[in-house]
């Protein structure tokens with residue numbers, strides 16, 4: 246079984262558009278968990294245009310009410326990010342190398358170039374009993390020393406897979422199979438997460454092709470799907486009021 250962690254950043258983006266508290270992301274997250282999601286993910290960026298750092302504590306409080314559900318915080322490990330995450334103590338932190346102002350995460354770590362930095366940061370999270378996942382590209386050249394940085398998991402960055410899936414899915418998955426095989430052989434203790442641009446169309450083939458993915462975090466597509474699959478009910482609710490008056 247692969248855990249589904251819902252990335253609620255886009256709900257927070259809509260909330261921030263009006264500067265008030267609608268939608269309330271705690272209530273949305275609670276619904277996600279009640280409907281069966283295994284966890285909640287947020288990615289507080291330095292400009293806080295999506296989730297804000299002040300969202301972290303109430304979300305941790307919410308998720309910790311549920312057994313076997315997890316809170317995952319993603320982001321670039323700046324001093325501020327590290328401090329805030331350690332204060333909240335989520336189940337997992339996912340380290341992403343995106344610079345401030347990035348539209349979305351668009352590449353994984355070069356674990357060779359950043360090995361000293363990453364191993365120091367990971368040590369700090371481990372000292373605070375927080376599991377660490379590191380966002381990586383499907384290319385083993387940058388992953389030769391995963392044992393030195395001592396990460397618990399890697400999150401496979403699935404953009405390339407997702408964007409090539411329709412044209413040729415068996416070609417699109419190749420580098421992911423290769424890199425996951427490499428990691429399983431060389432670093433058998435490291436577990437796998439995956440995320441970015443996964444959706445209802447491409448998710449199953451990915452999970453069938455790469456066994457034992459512990460968690461997928463999905464945001465954008467899942468939220469777009471709620472517009473579509475939840476739209477009928479919502480319009481009916483409005484019509485129930487408007488059509489009778």
Ligand code: PXP
Pocket residue numbers: 252254288319339341349350380400439440441442443462463464465466
């Ligand atoms: N993983 C990471 C590291 C991300 O930055 C994001 C987007 O915030 C996701 C997964 C989820 O991607 P998507 O919104 O395309 O499902």
